Every structure is written in structure tokens, then in C-alpha cells.
Amino acid sequence: MEKIRTAIVGYGRNGSTMHAGGVAGNPRLAMAAVCDIDPKRREQAQARFSCPVYEDYKELLAREHPDLVVVVTRSDQHAAMACDCMKAGAHVLVTKPWAVNAAQARTMIATAKRTGRTLLPWLPIYWAVDTRRLRELVSAGTIGDLILIRRTITCFGRRNDWQTQQRCGGGYLLNWGPHIFFSALLVAGSAPRSVYGQLRQTINPGDTEDVVLAVLNLANGALIVAEHTVTPASMPTWVIQGTKGTIIANGLQLRIIQHDPPQPDNPTQYAAMRGTPPVDHTETLTGDIYGNTDEVYVDIAKALCGEAPYPVTLDQALGLTKVLDAVRASSAKQRVVTLRT
Numbered sequence: 278m279e280k281i282r283t284a285i286v287g288y289g290r291n292g293s294t295m296h297a298g299g300v301a302g303n304p305r306l307a308m309a310a311v312c313d314i315d316p317k318r319r320e321q322a323q324a325r326f327s328c329p330v331y332e333d334y335k336e337l338l339a340r341e342h343p344d345l346v347v348v349v350t351r352s353d354q355h356a357a358m359a360c361d362c363m364k365a366g367a368h369v370l371v372t373k374p375w376a377v378n379a380a381q382a383r384t385m386i387a388t389a390k391r392t393g394r395t396l397l398p399w400l401p402i403y404w405a406v407d408t409r410r411l412r413e414l415v416s417a418g419t420i421g422d423l424i425l426i427r428r429t430i431t432c433f434g435r436r437n438d439w440q441t442q443q444r445c446g447g448g449y450l451l452n453w454g455p456h457i458f459f460s461a462l463l464v465a466g467s468a469p470r471s472v473y474g475q476l477r478q479t480i481n482p483g484d485t486e487d488v489v490l491a492v493l494n495l496a497n498g499a500l501i502v503a504e505h506t507v508t509p510a511s512m513p514t515w516v517i518q519g520t521k522g523t524i525i526a527n528g529l530q531l532r533i534i535q536h537d538p539p540q541p542d543n544p545t546q547y548a549a550m551r552g553t554p555p556v557d558h559t560e561t562l563t564g565d566i567y568g569n570t571d572e573v574y575v576d577i578a579k580a581l582c583g584e585a586p587y588p589v590t591l592d593q594a595l596g597l598t599k600v601l602d603a604v605r606a607s608s609a610k611q612r613v614v615t616l617r618t
Contacts, residue, residue: 306345311329
């Protein structure tokens with residue numbers, strides 16, 4: 278079987294590690310070319326892969342005709358580059374966020390349909406070990422009917438790069454939002470109906486947010502409280518409440534508390550409402566809480582070879598972008614934003 282000739286556009290931190298590693302580690306893919314505007318990055322790529330390197334991605338497309346292009350550039354460049362690649366005949370994998378807004382996402386989807394090329398959103402949180410296990414537990418009714426998901430990611434470091442600039446598509450809503458919101462929606466298993474969001478710029482320079490807080494009202498009646506917040510303190514990554522218990526996650530550590538207290542016939546007997554003590558047990562997961570890159574690239578190869586659908590659909594990726602748009606609009610307008618079905 279011929280290998281899938283793959284090019285990476287953007288050989289920076291993620292392109293040179295995560296994505297280059299995913300390509301190099303997959304026997305069904307071969308690095309056909311690398312593009313980066315930084316000559317040092319081009320030198321590194323050429324030394325590593327002995328492949329052609331380019332400063333201009335359009336020249337790469339014209340000369341190399343890759344089967345797959347992996348776009349790992351600034352967020353504001355993703356959609357236009359992806360469309361150019363598909364028009365040139367290549368399938369495209371676009372790193373998160375695949376677009377800065379839903380309008381750009383729809384343009385990419387329309388271009389994929391028109392050209393017959395495959396458009397792959399990079400949302401590795403789908404493969405995350407905690408997301409998978411929590412989906413299993415919630416869908417199995419381990420804690421009863423879902424009431425509320427609290428999804429939190431924290432950091433306490435200052436950036437000073439393009440991620441702090443609005444004009445570059447920077448900000449933590451687009452950078453961390455795909456991890457936070459997509460994983461919570463997957464676990465909830467229900468579509469959002471309305472969003473209330475708040476964005477704040479706190480410790481980072483630039484002109485865009487580093488704190489994100491949002492409340493999503495879901496079709497199944499449950500709520501999601503999702504945030505990226507600035508703190509050096511440890512906080513649970515997940516708190517999932519149900520009618521018969523709660524799950525608390527700290528990275529790879531899960532605590533599952535199950536309880537279904539009885540309702541006494543006599544309403545004056547408050548103590549009887551508590552019933553027997555809860556069942557409390559823990560699990561230690563094994564794997565990556567942001568998704569295993571090699572596993573994702575296995576599914577990418579399967580999708581391009583027609584062996585299995587890519588697990589993340591274009592509708593899911595577009596739906597996520599609509600949620601991120603709604604969080605930004607809600608913060609700007611200081612009101613709840615209703616999402617159209």
C-alpha cells in the first residue's frame with residue numbers, strides 16, 4: 278500500500294513535536310514536505326526528515342502535491358490555508374481551533390464538499406482517557422440522571438506571544454475552549470440550548486482573555502459550568518453530579534461516590550432521608566488526559582484510506598465553534614445567548 282504523503286505547514290512547538298511525531302510514528306504516513314516561515318525551523322525539519330522544506334505553503338502545494346496537509350499555524354490563518362490546500366487537491370487536518378468563528382468553519386466545510394477532499398478537525402480531547410471513561414460512567418447511569426458538569430482547567434503562567442493578540446486569533450477561549458467545552462459536551466451527551474459567558478484578561482499582556490467562564494444549558498436539562506482560570510492552586514478537573522451520586526476527577530484520579538437515599542413516608546423523619554452511607558471508590562486511569570497523538574493519527578489514516586469514519590464529525594466541530602462564538606458574544610453583550618438548532 279502506498280503511504281499517505283503528508284506535509285506539515287507550521288513547524289513550531291506543536292508542529293515539530295506533536296504532529297511531526299504523529300506522522301513519523303505512523304507506518305502508513307510519510308513526510309513529504311514541511312513549511313515554516315522560520316529558517317531555523319526549516320533546517321530542523323530538513324535534518325530530521327530529509328524532505329523538501331518551504332517558506333511559502335502555496336509553493337509547497339504546487340511542487341509537492343501532498344495527499345494530506347497538516348495546518349499548525351496561527352489560529353487566524355487556519356481556515357484560509359485549509360481552503361487553499363483543499364483547492365490544490367489535498368486532504369487537510371486543521372489543528373484547534375480549526376477556525377476563529379463559525380463563518381470560517383462553514384467556509385471550510387463548503388470547500389471540502391465542493392472539492393471532494395476530506396477535512397479533519399484536530400480535537401484530540403475526544404481520545405482523552407478521562408473523557409472516555411467519564412462518558413462510559415455517565416451513559417451507564419452510574420450516578421443516575423445527569424444534573425451538572427463542572428469542567429475546569431487551570432494555569433498560572435504568563436504568555437507573551439501571538440496567543441495574547443486578538444488579531445492573531447489568540448486568547449484562551451480559542452486555545453483552551455476546544456479542550457474544555459468539547460470534552461464536557463461529549464460526557465453530557467446532549468446539545469447546548471443557551472450559553473452565558475464571561476471573559477477576562479488578568480495576568481497576560483496583549484488584548485485578549487486568559488480567563489473563561491461559561492454556563493451551558495443543555496437539551497436534556499443538565500448544566501455545564503466550564504472554565505479556564507488563573508490560579509496556582511489545584512482544582513478538580515471534573516465534578517459531575519447526578520441524581521444518584523457524584524464523580525470527582527483530578528487528572529488521572531477518579532473518585533466515584535454513589536448514593537440513592539430513600540424518601541421516608543413520614544416527612545418529619547429527616548434523618549431517615551439520609552439512608553445508608555454512600556458507596557465511595559476510586560479509579561486510577563492510564564493514558565493521556567489530552568488524547569494520545571499516535572492513536573489520533575491511526576484514525577486519521579483509517580479515515581483517509583476509507584476504512585472507518587473519522588470519529589470527530591464536521592457537525593460536531595461546527596457545533597463546538599458555535600458554542601465558542603456564543604461565549605464571546607454573551608460576554609460582550611452581557612446576556613444569555615440562545616443557540617439555534
